[in-house]
Amino acid sequence: MNDGTPTVLKRIVARKHEEVAERQRRLSFEDCRSEAREQPATRGFAAALQRRIDAGDPAVIAEIKRASPSAGVLRDPYDPAAIARDYEAHGAACLSVLTDRDFFQGGEADLLAAREACTLPVLRKDFMVDEYQIHESRIAGADCILLIAACLSVNQMQALAGTARELGMDVLVEVHNEAELDQALQVDSPLLGINNRDLHTFEVSLDTTRTLHQRVPDGRLTITESGIHTRKDVDAMRERGIHAFLVGESFMRAGSPGYRLGELFFSI
Numbered sequence: 001m002n003d004g005t006p007t008v009l010k011r012i013v014a015r016k017h018e019e020v021a022e023r024q025r026r027l028s029f030e031d032c033r034s035e036a037r038e039q040p041a042t043r044g045f046a047a048a049l050q051r052r053i054d055a056g057d058p059a060v061i062a063e064i065k066r067a068s069p070s071a072g073v074l075r076d077p078y079d080p081a082a083i084a085r086d087y088e089a090h091g092a093a094c095l096s097v098l099t100d101r102d103f104f105q106g107g108e109a110d111l112l113a114a115r116e117a118c119t120l121p122v123l124r125k126d127f128m129v130d131e132y133q134i135h136e137s138r139i140a141g142a143d144c145i146l147l148i149a150a151c152l153s154v155n156q157m158q159a160l161a162g163t164a165r166e167l168g169m170d171v172l173v174e175v176h177n178e179a180e181l182d183q184a185l186q187v188d189s190p191l192l193g194i195n196n197r198d199l200h201t202f203e204v205s206l207d208t209t210r211t212l213h214q215r216v217p218d219g220r221l222t223i224t225e226s227g228i229h230t231r232k233d234v235d236a237m238r239e240r241g242i243h244a245f246l247v248g249e250s251f252m253r254a255g256s257p258g259y260r261l262g263e264l265f266f267s268i
């Protein structure tokens with residue numbers, strides 16, 4: 001597997017550091033931080049998921065993405081606002097919007113457009129490697145940020161999570177294996193994402209969630225991420241007590257992403 005070629009995740013992270021440096025030349029850290037502090041209240045991402053679960057319903061984080069490095073272009077034309085409305089009408093609990101430009105063909109404008117078109121809380125789906133991006137996410141309208149354990153140390157995750165919380169955002173910590181889970185559990189946040197996709201190889205297996213979920217302590221909300229395509233996938237997770245889902249590709253390939261969400265989760 002490791003033939004010396006950098007994996008996509010490594011290339012993305014290297015590019016992110018450059019991007020942050022470029023952005024910081026346009027808007028200084030100080031100015032970014034003060035603008036972040038002036039934003040109106042966030043929408044409560046974790047609370048929205050918990051409400052669904054308490055009501056006995058699946059909590060679906062419905063993803064909006066134009067393209068991905070593993071699948072190429074998923075949706076063209078791509079209208080984040082229309083998709084957001086469609087998702088809300090069909091029972092999504094929250095949204096996730098890809099804002100990475102170079103690998104996912106997204107941007108912060110997509111997040112703002114989606115958020116303004118509905119009342120749902122929104123996760124900024126991007127690769128956080130620097131404090132600057134946390135403040136920037138708040139300005140971009142994020143109610144929650146993602147921290148990927150595969151590209152951060154425990155100290156980094158704790159620091160970034162602390163900043164996010166100070167700014168009123170929730171934090172989703174994402175893991176793919178046991179070592180990452182152990183690290184993620186040292187971060188004080190209720191939302192734990194188990195990514196079924198290996199971000200180095202793109203291999204997908206729902207067994208990842210099955211195995212790791214057993215080791216998640218009470219008090220954390222497990223979200224199974226990636227590779228959910230069928231009713232059988234959904235039922236297999238719910239039987240194991242996993243009621244929160246992050247789904248992108250199968251919705252993005254459907255004519256109506258919202259209708260597909262309804263079919264998969266609410267049997268319409």
Ligand SMILES: O=P(O)(O)OC[C@@H](O)[C@@H](O)c1c[nH]c2ccccc12
Pocket residue numbers: 063125126148174195225226227228246247248249250
């Ligand atoms: O499109 P899928 O297979 O339904 O997966 C959605 C989501 O889990 C996936 O986009 C994702 C999960 N973690 C990430 C981290 C970065 C980029 C993308 C992701």
